[in-house]
Amino acid sequence: MDSSEVWKNCIGAISNLIEEADFEIEEDGMEMKAMDPSHVALADFKLSSAAFTEYEVDKPTKLGVDLTEMDKIFSRANKNDESTLEYTEEDNRLKLEFIGASTRRFSLPLLELEEEELPEPDLNFTATAKVTAGTIREGLKDAALVGDNVRFELTKGKFLMKIESDTGSAEMELSEEDEGLKDLNVDEPTKAMYNIGYLEDMFKAARSKDIVEINHGEDLPIQIIFKMADGEGILKFLLAPRVETE
Structure with missing residues (x-):
């Protein structure tokens, strides 16, 4: 993405409530949906492929991420930094790169998380x-x-x-x-x-x-x-x- 602001703001907010979550990566975009440990709050974060300046996904992939650690990394990005997220099966790590006044690179080990059945509440908002x-x-x-x-x-x-x-x-x-x-x-x-x-x-x-x-x-x-x-x-x-x- 040509800016890190979306990731900084969203992961910063979500990680205060939820420590770990799976990212579902598809050809048309990605989604992260999870509940906080007390089951008081639910977060649903989606980015379509069109949100990115470059988006390449060979096959659907699920990445378990420690959101607290991810937030620490994105806190080091300037909001105007170009940001890249990259994953390959060989490394089994999520690589993050920020390009601004310099180029900085980080990596994050991935987690094997248990599947959690998330409710689809039928809410009658008035x-x-x-x-x-x-x-x-x-x-x-x-x-x-x-x-x-x-x-x-x-x-x-x-x-x-x-x-x-x-x-x-x-x-x-x-x-x-x-x-x-x-x-x-x-x-x-x-x-x-x-x-x-x-x-x-x-x-x-x-x-x-x-x-x-x-x-x-x-x-x-x-x-x-x-x-x-x-x-x-x-x-x-x-x-x-x-x-x-x-």
């Missing part, structure tokens, strides 16, 4: 919002001052993030006139509570100006969709709601 990532991040920072979990509420014309605890309360409200809210469609009002730490990790995948799609339903997992690589890449997260106590 509200969708498109919001700038920076706006959500600011709301999460506010909420983190007060507690660990934040409630999302989507109603006609209004998007709310709010939290109340013994130490106080915080609320961020977006209306359709606000710059941070780009689109809002609500068939039925929704509310659900989520862990702030998980959300903060997920939103590391996006730049502040990026527009993020949020799909929501009453007490359902929240779905967060980041599009990248000029629409040729996508990262989706599902995060289970917290049970609210009276």
